[in-house]
Amino acid sequence: MQQVVMLSSLAEPKMIKVSTVGEKKNVGLIELHRPKALNALCSELMDEVSDHMKRFNEDKSIGAIVITGSDKAFAAGADIMEMMDKKFADIYTGHFLANWTEVANSKKPVIAAVKGFCLGGGCEFAMMCDIIYAAENAHFGQPEIKIGTIPGAGGTQRLTRVVGKSLAMEMCLTGERINAYEAQQAGLVSKIFPTDKVVNEAIKLGERIAAQSPLIVQMAKEAIFPTDKVVNEAIKLGERIAAQSPLIVQMAKEAFERRLFHTTFATKDRKEGMTAFAEKRSPQWNSE
Numbered sequence: 001m002q003q004v005v006m007l008s009s010l011a012e013p014k015m016i017k018v019s020t021v022g023e024k025k026n027v028g029l030i031e032l033h034r035p036k037a038l039n040a041l042c043s044e045l046m047d048e049v050s051d052h053m054k055r056f057n058e059d060k061s062i063g064a065i066v067i068t069g070s071d072k073a074f075a076a077g078a079d080i081m082e083m084m085d086k087k088f089a090d091i092y093t094g095h096f097l098a099n100w101t102e103v104a105n106s107k108k109p110v111i112a113a114v115k116g117f118c119l120g121g122g123c124e125f126a127m128m129c130d131i132i133y134a135a136e137n138a139h140f141g142q143p144e145i146k147i148g149t150i151p152g153a154g155g156t157q158r159l160t161r162v163v164g165k166s167l168a169m170e171m172c173l174t175g176e177r178i179n180a181y182e183a184q185q186a187g188l189v190s191k192i193f194p195t196d197k198v199v200n201e202a203i204k205l206g207e208r209i210a211a212q213s214p215l216i217v218q219m220a221k222e223a224i225f226p227t228d229k230v231v232n233e234a235i236k237l238g239e240r241i242a243a244q245s246p247l248i249v250q251m252a253k254e255a256f257e258r259r260l261f262h263t264t265f266a267t268k269d270r271k272e273g274m275t276a277f278a279e280k281r282s283p284q285w286n287s288e
Helices: 044-060 087-091 098-104 121-128 143-147 154-163 165-173 180-186 196-208 214-226 228-238 240-244 246-264 270-278
Strands: 004-008 016-020 027-032 064-068 073-075 110-114 118-121 131-135 138-142 177-179 191-192
Touching: 004 121, 016 240, 027 044, 027 191, 044 064, 044 098, 064 196, 073 110, 073 121, 098 121, 098 143, 118 121, 118 143, 121 138, 121 154, 131 180, 138 180, 143 165, 143 270, 154 246, 165 177, 177 180, 191 196, 240 270, 246 270
Parallel strands: 027 064, 064 110, 073 118, 110 131, 118 138, 131 191
Antiparallel strands: 004 016, 016 027, 138 177
8 A cells, every 4th residue: 555645734635635645755656636527627627737736846756757647537528617618819919828838847757647538738739748548448539629629729730749740630530439448559548457456556557657766857857848848948959950950849839839729719619619518508610
């Protein structure tokens, strides 16, 4: 049984559970906890995740971070009820999704332990992590097309990088899901475990990582996949080589994706899609 130590210096979170785990208490654990909403990712929840990600990144005793949800859902998507009445100006000027970057920019390795639904924003959130361990009951998908919008937190770009153009196109253009075994075959998932074991296995992986040199782990992580922050610093320094690299182009694509996502909030179809979802009916598209 893993030893758990609760954290206390930050205000008690309402939508996540936070602890340190492992024999040496060197792995941070964040559990998404909105059971009635299947862990839908609202702004308040993501603010809490961001705050505690910062805490873990500043804590020298923590060598890795695990993020998980419930048995039914890692996260079933972004909170549609929160987005439904927003307009283009609200989304564009309010920097919607800006508080999602703390996971992608983490200096320390982040492991997603995915059980159940991992859809839409939930799938994007999992892909921001460095490693995904999946339970046998996990399902992944980007169903935004079904509610008249597109992924807006890097989903189109990260999914394409991981599973390839063809499968990414199929998933994003139809909203269809893939199961844990299909996700592993496509390269989205590292390993699959029984539902009751996946979190402990992710913690064990975190402990193995935490046993290594923190400095070298950070270097290896950034060598494999530089964070947004590292790339932005390279741009600011005006490094011509970095400015020409495919990664910079990729970052530009992710920024473009987010703006396209924002733009869908100027359409009637986006409003209709989310309203239909809330009313549990099929949407009536008008291409407006």
